[in-house]
Structure formats: structure tokens, C-alpha cells
Amino acid sequence: MKSYIARDKETIQQCIVNHVEYTLAKTRFEFKSDHCFSAVAYSMRDRLIESFNDTAQFFEHKDVKRINYLSLEFLIGRALQNALINLDLVKEYKEALMDMGYNLEALYEKEVDAALGNGGLGRLAACFMDSLATLNLPAWGYGIRYNYGIFK
Numbered sequence: 001m002k003s004y005i006a007r008d009k010e011t012i013q014q015c016i017v018n019h020v021e022y023t024l025a026k027t028r029f030e031f032k033s034d035h036c037f038s039a040v041a042y043s044m045r046d047r048l049i050e051s052f053n054d055t056a057q058f059f060e061h062k063d064v065k066r067i068n069y070l071s072l073e074f075l076i077g078r079a080l081q082n083a084l085i086n087l088d089l090v091k092e093y094k095e096a097l098m099d100m101g102y103n104l105e106a107l108y109e110k111e112v113d114a115a116l117g118n119g120g121l122g123r124l125a126a127c128f129m130d131s132l133a134t135l136n137l138p139a140w141g142y143g144i145r146y147n148y149g150i151f152k
Helices: 009-023 033-062 080-086 090-099 104-108 120-134
Strands: 067-070 139-142
Touching: 009 033, 009 090, 033 080, 033 090, 033 104, 067 120, 080 090, 080 104, 090 104, 120 139
Parallel strands: 067 139
Antiparallel strands: none
């Protein structure tokens, strides 16, 4: 990609407000903390998608072998704070949200743990995927969809 979404405070605020209005279909006058969390998460997803698409295109161009990892469960934890840290945007988002009347740390608490499993094997699978990403290996994790311990 030739250019990414800008990292300045004003652009971050505009992305959040756009998601409030166009993704969540809320007005600026009913902008509650739950809406703020969702809008921030969507704005981060936009940034992650930029990198994801570039990475996928790079590996496609190089025609490399890919790792497909199947696990019954993945305990990946909360993603928002992790994404902000990995993209080095914590300071920028904190300032942008402070100007909008929100506290980033309070928004972290709104995120529900993705808990796609119930124990050590799920955590091990998530750590394994983290290691593959750290090593820049082309890997994709697959799981089995189930609710309340019962497979669908």
C-alpha cells in the first residue's frame, strides 16, 4: 500500500467519529462509552487490515508455503490494547480520546475476553500463534466453532 491511515490525533478522532456515525449508526449526541469502545476497535481494525493485506500480498507474491494450525481452542485474551501496543499508537489514541472526553484505560476494561476455549491448551495455541507471528512465518490458525463447550 502506498499510504496508510495517518497517525495524527485529528485523523484518529475523525476515524472514531466516522465509525460512530457510519458503522454504529449513532449520532454524536448519543456517543456513549460503549459506542466509543466499538468505534475505537473498528478504527484499529482498519489499521490492522492495512498491514494484513500487505502481508498477505507479500506472501502471495513470494509464493511461500503456509502453516495451517488447527486447535480446538484459542485463548487469545483481549485484543485492543495488544493491537495499540503493536502498532505503537497508544500515546496517539490516548491523546485523541482524552480530547473527546474518554479515558483509554477505561475503554480497555469494556473489552470482553475472547476466551475461545477453557484451559491451558487454548493458551498454548495462542502462544504458538504469537510465536509464529513474531518469527514472521506465514501461518493461519483454525478452530472449531462451539458454544458453551458444545460443538456446533
